[in-house]
Amino acid sequence: GFSQVGDEGDWRPAWSKDMQEEAKKEGIDLKYADAQGKEEEQIKAVRAFIAQKVDAIIIAPVVVTGWDAVLDEAKKAGIPVFLADRDVDVKDKSLFVTRISADFNLEGRLAGAWTAQATKGQANVVEEQGTVGAAPAIERKKGFEAVTANFPDIKIVKTQSGDFTTDGGKKVMEAFIKSTDNLKGINVSFAHNDNMQLGAIQAMKEAGLKPGHDVLMVSVDYVPAMKEALAAGDANASVELRSAIGKYIYPVVLQYLKDKKELPKWVKIPSDLHTAATPLD
Amino acid sequence: MSQAQTTSTRSSSLGATLGAIGRHRVVWPLAALALLFIVDFIISPSFFNIRIVEGRLFGSLIDIPYRAAPTALVALGMAVVIGTKGIDLSVGSIVAIGGAVITWRIHAGDPHLLILFIALAVGLLCGLWNGFLVAALDIQPIIATLILMVSGRGIGLMINLLYGGTDPSFTSPLLQGLSTGHIGYIPTRLLVFVFIFALLWTLLRRTALGLFLESVGGNTAAAYLTGINARMVIFSAYVISGLMASSAGVILTADTHTSDPISVALNIELDAILAVVIGGASLGGGRIYLGMTILGALVIQSLTTTILTSGMPPEYNLVVKAVVVVVVLLLQSSNFRSLTLSILARRKR
Amino acid sequence: MNEKYLPLAATIVVFVALFAIGGILYNNFVSTLVFGDLLADNAFVIIAAIGTTFVIISGGIDLSIGSMIGFVGVVMANLDVVGWHPLVSGGMMLVFGLVYGALVGLVIDFCDIQPFIVTLAGLFLLRGSCFMINLDAVPIRHDFVQDFAAASIPLPGEGELHSSAIVMLIALAAAIFIGHFTRFGANIYAIGGDRTSAALMGVPMRRTMMGIYAMGGFYSALGGVIYALYTSSGYPLAGTGNELTAIASVVLGGTLLTGGVGLVAGTLFGGLIFGLIATLINFNGSLNGAWIMIVGGVLLFLFIVLQRFLVGSFRLRSAA
Amino acid sequence: MTETATARIEMRGVSKIFPGVRALDHVDLRLEAGEVHALMGENGAGKSTLIKVLTGAVRRDEGEIQLDGKVVEIGTPGEARALGIGTVYQEVNLIPTMSVTKNLTLTRQPRKFGMVNWREAREVAKARLKRLNINIDVERPLGSYSVAIQQLVAIARALDDDTRALVLDEPTASLDANETAMLFNIIRDLKARGLAIVFITHFIDQVYQISDRVSVLRNGRLVGTGKIADTPPLKLISMMIGRELEKTALRLVGNAKTSDAPVVLEAEGLGKRVTMQPFNLKLRAGEAVGLSGLLGSGRTEVAKLIFGALKPDTGRLELGGAPMHGSSPGASVRAGIAFCPEDRKAEGVVGELTVRENIVLALQSKRGWLNRLSRSEQERLAAEMIKALGIATPDAEKPVGQLSGGNQQKVILARSLVAGPRVLILDEPTRGIDVGAHAEIVTLIRKLCGQGLALLVASSELDELVAVSDRVAVLRDRQMIGEISGADITRDNIVHMIAGAKS
Numbered sequence A: 001g002f003s004q005v006g007d008e009g010d011w012r013p014a015w016s017k018d019m020q021e022e023a024k025k026e027g028i029d030l031k032y033a034d035a036q037g038k039e040e041e042q043i044k045a046v047r048a049f050i051a052q053k054v055d056a057i058i059i060a061p062v063v064v065t066g067w068d069a070v071l072d073e074a075k076k077a078g079i080p081v082f083l084a085d086r087d088v089d090v091k092d093k094s095l096f097v098t099r100i101s102a103d104f105n106l107e108g109r110l111a112g113a114w115t116a117q118a119t120k121g122q123a124n125v126v127e128e129q130g131t132v133g134a135a136p137a138i139e140r141k142k143g144f145e146a147v148t149a150n151f152p153d154i155k156i157v158k159t160q161s162g163d164f165t166t167d168g169g170k171k172v173m174e175a176f177i178k179s180t181d182n183l184k185g186i187n188v189s190f191a192h193n194d195n196m197q198l199g200a201i202q203a204m205k206e207a208g209l210k211p212g213h214d215v216l217m218v219s220v221d222y223v224p225a226m227k228e229a230l231a232a233g234d235a236n237a238s239v240e241l242r243s244a245i246g247k248y249i250y251p252v253v254l255q256y257l258k259d260k261k262e263l264p265k266w267v268k269i270p271s272d273l274h275t276a277a278t279p280l281d
Numbered sequence B: 001m002s003q004a005q006t007t008s009t010r011s012s013s014l015g016a017t018l019g020a021i022g023r024h025r026v027v028w029p030l031a032a033l034a035l036l037f038i039v040d041f042i043i044s045p046s047f048f049n050i051r052i053v054e055g056r057l058f059g060s061l062i063d064i065p066y067r068a069a070p071t072a073l074v075a076l077g078m079a080v081v082i083g084t085k086g087i088d089l090s091v092g093s094i095v096a097i098g099g100a101v102i103t104w105r106i107h108a109g110d111p112h113l114l115i116l117f118i119a120l121a122v123g124l125l126c127g128l129w130n131g132f133l134v135a136a137l138d139i140q141p142i143i144a145t146l147i148l149m150v151s152g153r154g155i156g157l158m159i160n161l162l163y164g165g166t167d168p169s170f171t172s173p174l175l176q177g178l179s180t181g182h183i184g185y186i187p188t189r190l191l192v193f194v195f196i197f198a199l200l201w202t203l204l205r206r207t208a209l210g211l212f213l214e215s216v217g218g219n220t221a222a223a224y225l226t227g228i229n230a231r232m233v234i235f236s237a238y239v240i241s242g243l244m245a246s247s248a249g250v251i252l253t254a255d256t257h258t259s260d261p262i263s264v265a266l267n268i269e270l271d272a273i274l275a276v277v278i279g280g281a282s283l284g285g286g287r288i289y290l291g292m293t294i295l296g297a298l299v300i301q302s303l304t305t306t307i308l309t310s311g312m313p314p315e316y317n318l319v320v321k322a323v324v325v326v327v328v329l330l331l332q333s334s335n336f337r338s339l340t341l342s343i344l345a346r347r348k349r
Numbered sequence C: 001m002n003e004k005y006l007p008l009a010a011t012i013v014v015f016v017a018l019f020a021i022g023g024i025l026y027n028n029f030v031s032t033l034v035f036g037d038l039l040a041d042n043a044f045v046i047i048a049a050i051g052t053t054f055v056i057i058s059g060g061i062d063l064s065i066g067s068m069i070g071f072v073g074v075v076m077a078n079l080d081v082v083g084w085h086p087l088v089s090g091g092m093m094l095v096f097g098l099v100y101g102a103l104v105g106l107v108i109d110f111c112d113i114q115p116f117i118v119t120l121a122g123l124f125l126l127r128g129s130c131f132m133i134n135l136d137a138v139p140i141r142h143d144f145v146q147d148f149a150a151a152s153i154p155l156p157g158e159g160e161l162h163s164s165a166i167v168m169l170i171a172l173a174a175a176i177f178i179g180h181f182t183r184f185g186a187n188i189y190a191i192g193g194d195r196t197s198a199a200l201m202g203v204p205m206r207r208t209m210m211g212i213y214a215m216g217g218f219y220s221a222l223g224g225v226i227y228a229l230y231t232s233s234g235y236p237l238a239g240t241g242n243e244l245t246a247i248a249s250v251v252l253g254g255t256l257l258t259g260g261v262g263l264v265a266g267t268l269f270g271g272l273i274f275g276l277i278a279t280l281i282n283f284n285g286s287l288n289g290a291w292i293m294i295v296g297g298v299l300l301f302l303f304i305v306l307q308r309f310l311v312g313s314f315r316l317r318s319a320a
Numbered sequence D: 001m002t003e004t005a006t007a008r009i010e011m012r013g014v015s016k017i018f019p020g021v022r023a024l025d026h027v028d029l030r031l032e033a034g035e036v037h038a039l040m041g042e043n044g045a046g047k048s049t050l051i052k053v054l055t056g057a058v059r060r061d062e063g064e065i066q067l068d069g070k071v072v073e074i075g076t077p078g079e080a081r082a083l084g085i086g087t088v089y090q091e092v093n094l095i096p097t098m099s100v101t102k103n104l105t106l107t108r109q110p111r112k113f114g115m116v117n118w119r120e121a122r123e124v125a126k127a128r129l130k131r132l133n134i135n136i137d138v139e140r141p142l143g144s145y146s147v148a149i150q151q152l153v154a155i156a157r158a159l160d161d162d163t164r165a166l167v168l169d170e171p172t173a174s175l176d177a178n179e180t181a182m183l184f185n186i187i188r189d190l191k192a193r194g195l196a197i198v199f200i201t202h203f204i205d206q207v208y209q210i211s212d213r214v215s216v217l218r219n220g221r222l223v224g225t226g227k228i229a230d231t232p233p234l235k236l237i238s239m240m241i242g243r244e245l246e247k248t249a250l251r252l253v254g255n256a257k258t259s260d261a262p263v264v265l266e267a268e269g270l271g272k273r274v275t276m277q278p279f280n281l282k283l284r285a286g287e288a289v290g291l292s293g294l295l296g297s298g299r300t301e302v303a304k305l306i307f308g309a310l311k312p313d314t315g316r317l318e319l320g321g322a323p324m325h326g327s328s329p330g331a332s333v334r335a336g337i338a339f340c341p342e343d344r345k346a347e348g349v350v351g352e353l354t355v356r357e358n359i360v361l362a363l364q365s366k367r368g369w370l371n372r373l374s375r376s377e378q379e380r381l382a383a384e385m386i387k388a389l390g391i392a393t394p395d396a397e398k399p400v401g402q403l404s405g406g407n408q409q410k411v412i413l414a415r416s417l418v419a420g421p422r423v424l425i426l427d428e429p430t431r432g433i434d435v436g437a438h439a440e441i442v443t444l445i446r447k448l449c450g451q452g453l454a455l456l457v458a459s460s461e462l463d464e465l466v467a468v469s470d471r472v473a474v475l476r477d478r479q480m481i482g483e484i485s486g487a488d489i490t491r492d493n494i495v496h497m498i499a500g501a502k503s
């Protein structure tokens, strides 16, 4: 069983698809459940997996908290649980086998580091946040700020939520443009995902600004449309969040089912930074 | 409904004069709008400046109607449905499906003018479906339209898959022109809006359809007994709403020139309903105020613009929105006004 | 059979049929384990929906359920951090729900504003307050949470009646009592049937309206407490969209949105049908997000049509 | 009746202003214990408003109310009820979706251990109805009964044991002679028990049958109060309308012979299972046919079957010699049939729409949605009708829901007339209409008949039927049992026919 968060943005569907295709390749009978971004749906899904007596459960948690009870049930039913993507906050770390994932915080830090490097530690940043309260938004913001805090001259001057959507990113950027008098003095636009950054690019073009030139554009995900934007010079950098990670996850699971050997609590999947100079790999 | 005004209060003479002014529908939403503008002006003194940038008008006063247009279109359709005592929760889904279809047909290489009509046809079809459920199967509107609301965005995703779905963006000079272009100094979208509004107004007020819609909404049984085909009238309301939603869909989709079924026009149904209510209509049906609905949409958009330009942390957005909505509503309530007046009067003494 | 029980009967038939279909399609489906989980997993929405049933019967609506659930959780989690017992903080939130609801009822009645809009503002306000308190998910670590989760009555077979399901059933019983065996309950139906007439017949409008929304607030707060215990955390986005599920459960349970007609018991089955749709989709396990939405819509459509059809045929039979 | 120093109820200087209308202007009203006090006045005179002020349903602008000599503040109908004032409002103001029991006992259900005791409530309900000689299933929703039954239930509801004063706003408007007589017996009984009773009606003879004193309102002002014995009918009427009633058009006899005129509408074997046995009926041009029968005999059903608001499952209908295909109100309206329903609140007016919009609705529906009446045309029609029927409204743009009951009824009538029908079906057309207007409407109907309109009138008022009909079809137990025509149409003959086979 694999319990996915939902289908928002461009990245998650790609990941889900990859998980299903990889499962076929590996000969795994995958039960897939999409929680539509809701914790309770996800708990229901996990319970349904337990009732169906699956061999292993992979969870990409919507929220970090609230897993004790249901993971306990899985443990009682003798079904090992793996985490993908986000972490969970449980008292008893033995409730799950391991977490196999990238690191939101790291993504934020990478973006921050790139910003510091590209601007030589002097920047006025506008930030397009993800959905208020969503884990990637919180973590990416923290990661970014953790790095930029080391540079006294990097300041986040405006920040708003664009809900991870293109439309939202565009609206927020339009507002920034207006409230800062055509982004006067702004050097960097940091978006928590590519969709919002793409919206921001449109808004800037419509206002007669040159994204990627007047203002440096850095974001997270590295979706196909962003590759093009990087190639066209409209954007400068995007941290890749790999979607084809089924090939990282399944071997770990299958191995564990075979030999039940204890694993470290976090198997990391690398994140890469792609910049305009290295757009196509 | 209001046979007995159980709760009307004795009004002081000051209250009476104010009340006479306040009774006019248009006053309180306008007051709310003015209030927001004042706040905007305080936040950013350049709020009212209008400049010409790259050959078109630029500034908040243009930007607010510009941004409000899609919501206002949806709200106009919603006003019609609400006039019949119904509600249409599926408008966001209709926008999503429309967006997916546009992108799909562009990838398939259809002429863009044709695509425009295809997109509207999609809205028509969705409206027909909702109308069928409500008028023919007699399902309660909120549930009937919930069906499309739940599944519509899924359908959009499926349509995205029709062309691979990996790159849901496109370029279309025609559609983008309608949405983000400008004719002379004026944004095309506003002209499109005025055109559609004129069409709708003509349909409702130059034919008897508006009267029929309102009578069915006010008292279905009575309307039926005067020979009005109540089912067809209700049906038409959902079709109109579907068409309005899909025309908003064209503008929204062309705006970002991508298809993003999951998050495009999220919660637009709530904003649309809010606009209708701020415009003074009752969800109990029986009245359709087109002009007032636009005013409602403008109030909501000014609020959004104010929040976005204010530089306030986004955590506060919702609370501010709630407070403003409550204030607008309290202003519209005559009971509340006379209460505050009497409290103020007592203070002074 | 009395006319007013027909929609309830139809809802129950639909529910049983659906359960049977699940049994035919999937192994391990018809079991007390699945049934017990179904009750427990949907308990919080159903509890909130029970309160909403009264609001809807009175001709109103409550959109702030989901936000209330989120808000209650966030407050409880933050109080947990400073050492409050969940029962105490939960009890406080119940009182909060009651007072908040009464206030909403007062605004609706005194200012004569439509419930849809007042509660929509409530939705924004409560959700916004969650964000203002904190953005992260906060765990509730108190041992009571575990004890609560562990408490259950075993059912024949592998299943058990979880504590949240028990709370739900008690809440339902209380609601049935209030709805059908108190004057207040009768007044609710009267207001929903015809507001003007109810006022003329001497129903104390302000008190009753405040009571109705206070109940709505109380039950959604209780739903929030159960949700917080169920997930042992407070998460500012929790419960998003639950208001629609709750309202849909109420309506599926045979209550008319126009007011005056409906039964609280119907809401239980309406809510269970929604839960069952989710369970079926999970058991299928090959649907991606897009298909889940579509299948969810199609199933909803089929149930409504089936329910209407059943009500119609019951009616014919009882007329003949 | 004895005049005591302190009245049961005394209202002093009561005023009420609605936007644009001074509904009450310093009105005084004194009710003694043990009297029946009639309240008279034209439609819109302010009668209903006055009693709504008394019962707290409408907040007054000025004035005070005393109960047994003590000043009382009555803010809500609930408080009035608690003070022992029982009220039957003009529109049947009960809850149609609730059962009869619940309606009867609402807010005062018998309780045991804090729990409502429904079994006892049922018994209470049955007992109360029994006093009014009604025997119905108290568990069915009230809305499933006819308006008349609902009216009786409302009266039963107002008669609690602790009632000290009873207010009845046009309680007899939808009752037939039998029920009215029964109600009067009950009123006399209550009077003997010392209740103060306010009785509003437009039936002059009923006033003389039952009341002791009468107060007359005109345009929101009290014109006078007096003993009924000292007030002859003509004086009463002229007080009400402020002038002499020119012609006593009430009794219009000399029905035109029109039996050779062409048949406009013919129903053959029209019927519906359970609802109405198959019947035959012919309407000739210029002819007025009455439908008479006891309450529940099926008058409304006959009207609705012909109009297509009820779908017949047997029989056929011809209009002007051509068979009607399919039956629906829409088809009927287009073919030239118009219908005024009896239940004006549920099926008549669209309360939110203005007087003008309500008046043009049927004509507009006949013309179809594309062929809109211009605004000026609408205004002309509305103005014409407001004048012709004397609808009391400040202007044509007032929402109909804010008019007085009788004026709403006139608007419905206006709506049917404006549509220019060949066949007009009126179900209880003069319910709640004042004497002056009543006479005018009867004249109008005769005039229309003279122009070739075929008319079908269902009414529980025998005098009205006698006055307008060329023929009367009599119904009993959902069956058409015979016809009376021409000079044979008298009260007695109709009553005999209704009672005939019964004994």
Ligand SMILES: Nc1ncnc2c1ncn2[C@@H]1O[C@H](COP(=O)(O)OP(=O)(O)OP(=O)(O)O)[C@@H](O)[C@H]1O
Residues within 6 Å of the ligand: B002, B003, B004, B005, D018, D019, D021, D023, D041, D042, D043, D044, D045, D046, D047, D048, D049, D050, D090, D392, D393, D402, D403, D404, D405, D406, D407, D432, D434
């Ligand atoms: N809620 C209201 N809002 C505005 N005007 C009202 C309202 N209720 C009554 N009126 C106006 O007050 C006046 C008196 O109405 P009222 O109902 O008291 O008349 P009435 O004497 O009972 O007439 P009828 O015999 O037709 O019932 C009318 O002109 C009516 O239009």
Ligand SMILES: Nc1ncnc2c1ncn2[C@@H]1O[C@H](COP(=O)(O)OP(=O)(O)OP(=O)(O)O)[C@@H](O)[C@H]1O
Residues within 6 Å of the ligand: D135, D136, D144, D145, D146, D147, D148, D149, D174, D293, D294, D295, D296, D297, D298, D299, D300, D301, D342, D460
């Ligand atoms: N005395 C009674 N006891 C029980 N039920 C009755 C009685 N009188 C009428 N009803 C019910 O009232 C309902 C309405 O009857 P219907 O509409 O045919 O009346 P009607 O002949 O049009 O008379 P009116 O219009 O004057 O009320 C029927 O469902 C009938 O069962």
Ligand SMILES: [Mg+2]
Residues within 6 Å of the ligand: D047, D048, D049, D090, D169, D404, D405, D406
């Ligand atoms: Mg009256």
Ligand SMILES: [Mg+2]
Residues within 6 Å of the ligand: D146, D299, D300, D301, D342, D427, D458
């Ligand atoms: Mg009748």
